[in-house]
Amino acid sequence: MGDLDLLTQDELEALTEAAREVALCARVLAKTGDNVISEVLRGAGPFYEWRHYPPSDVYDSEYHAQFYYHAHPPEERVEGEHGHFHTFLRPLGMPEGIRPVALPDLEPDEDGNDALAHLVGISMDRSGRPIRLFTTNRWVTGETWYRAEDVIRMLDGFVVDHARPSWPLNRWITALVRFYRPRITTLLMQRDAAVARWQTDHPDSYVYDDRGLEVPSETAVDLDSDMAAVEAAMRRMRRGLRQAGGRR
Template sequence: MSDFGSLSRGELQAMAEAAREVMNCQRVLAKTGDNIVGEILRGAGTFYEWRHYPSGDVYDAEFHAQYYYHAHPEEERVSGEHGHFHTFLRPLGMPPGIVPARLFDVVESGGENDALCHLVGISMDRAGLPIRLFTTNRWVTGETWYASGDVARMLDCFVIDHARPSWVVNRWITALIRLFRLQIVELLEARDAEIARWRDMRPGTNIHEDRELEVVSERWVSIEDQIARIELALTRARRREGVVAR
């Protein structure tokens, strides 16, 4: 269970603002019977497993944030999942001083903006709502591996600030990562701990390419529950400040 009491009032207020943005995006879509998943698939025609939506991914050239939506075959999906988003940040959008982790038998190459980092996966149900957050092993997305603490620093840098292919989905996914920032940080820490555990069990093995380890950490989530917990934590924070002020 995440400790909302450990957050500052400023952090809680930032999460509350993100919640308002998420709910507003869902509200305007619902007015015409639409939802986040339907919006990102608009005009795509037949929905094919494994294909990236939209084609070529969504990439913000100013902030160097990137995402796409796709689905695995039905038998590989978690209960209730239609598909999921994968979110990334590229090096030119990262905070200063961040470098890739040193990995066993992995040599990174490419241009200055190629060593992208996978931030978090977001499972969506058929109603277009997020139901699960998860992290993956390196081989799943072909990402460059960064330590959990560095990835946590990247979360606030994930911004999609343009209109295509959907202004509302871009704003929604930007805000969602801020809304669930606490849980994402915990998932990243759990990811690194699980990788270390597997490495201890299989010494001399390149765990990051081990096909038996795909989803490394996960957590089921609810926007409504998250908002309720933020509001409760904010109320308690205000009461504490009131006691101190007297």
């Protein structure tokens, strides 16, 4: 989780609240033997590689956040992965002033809401727990490319606030992106650095369409350990605030 002691009180409290929400959603699902994977696949029939679940993705028309779940063939998955979520934000949900990078092949956004940005991928194990966060090159999801700094500004706008296909699933993925905001921020900065290096090392390639670069940055995650780290940092901050108050 990085150096949590460098976060402000507001930032740390936001992570703590997000952790509680993630844990709550997992707990209520577990009471009926479910998890977020069983929720996104509910009623879908056989699970096919590459297919989007649900078929039309999950899209919040108020916040313009979007996600879907899918899986690659077993030989293309990281160890322990069942499948992964891809998360996005569409232009109508983005902060003011954000524009795509002016790449040579940038296509006009005719309806004003098609130039979506990929935020982060979330690899899941079979039990419904996240095991990895990763970014993607442009060709992977067909996204429109935005600078890492702008995608970081989009993270707080990823909100899925409706009941379909699953209220606890939507709340869980919203809270998970918020909980891992510091890690995602680092991954996005690493993404842009990796893309720049690749273009320098492969001058004859157009990096954004180069199949040799699929995942510019990734990191393993351990949700229990990461939540415990946030709780410990929150305790240290509260203890420090009490001590500072006692010295006045």
